[in-house]
Amino acid sequence: MQVRVLVRLKPGVLDPQGRAVHHALEGLGFAGVEDVRIGRLIELDLAEGTDEATIRQMCEKLLANTVIESFTIEGAQ
Amino acid sequence: MAFRAAVITFPGSNCDRDMASAIEAVAGSPAIRVWHGDAELPDRLDLIALPGGFSYGDYLRSGAMAATSPIMRAVVAAAERGVPVLGVCNGFQVLTEARLLPGALLRNAGQRFVCRTVALTVENAASPFTAGYAAGETIRIPVAHHDGNYYADAETLDRLEGEGRVAFRYAEGCNGSARDIAGVLSANGRVLGMMPHPERAIEQAAVPSLGGADGRRLFESALASFATA
Structure with missing residues (x-):
């Protein structure tokens, strides 16, 4: 089964990379860009039936650092 | 008896020597x-040092992969028994990832x-790692990092400051760290993580711009505090 984990910096955590990309978009002439935040997409190919609690543990133990990041799991059964 | 210190080398460590x-x-x-990859530490250690570098190529997050390595389980267990641990630069990142x-x-x-x-300000000169400094003293130590911007929520920062767990602060702009924090102590004062490299400031160079000796007292403090008689 395919599961996607989206890892994002928590609101309020400075994202200098997102800020630089924001400035670059403005530099390219795109108007109306209010904010840019950059996260990480992790695709997991898991044995069928892997439960969401196990995937949450993977996220909390390694895939995300919950001090600074939040995560969402997509495609879990 | 000789001071027993261990230096851990991860793949990608480059300040271990x-x-x-x-x-x-x-x-x-x-x-x-x-x-x-060693699962066990030598016994009777007076200090464990986690060096700078780019362990595991900084994959995922700086220090994240190293924090899962077999030896780090042993380091965490040792720290919980009170064995002193110093983490510098990537070592500091590993210590936060290992919680x-x-x-x-x-x-x-x-x-x-x-x-x-x-320039750093010594905030806490009463810890085992910093006893050789004077509180409020300004020292000069090299930094070399891309991910050194210390973050914790306001409540945690207040607690760290209230408990005297901020060992060093940047005395000048450096990396955007919350409250200019450059080094943090554990609650018992026996774990220190810091982004600046005291091991690169051990001897005064003949040309002052090539380096000073302000890092030496950190190691002297650790030796005086932790050496088993």
């Missing part, structure tokens, strides 16, 4: 070199790798 050399220069006996110290180290606010000597 400097760390071992600094410890030997101060303690007079060589540090024991330990590889990341031995609170907070996290984000990409530098200026997006750039910062590599220069910076």
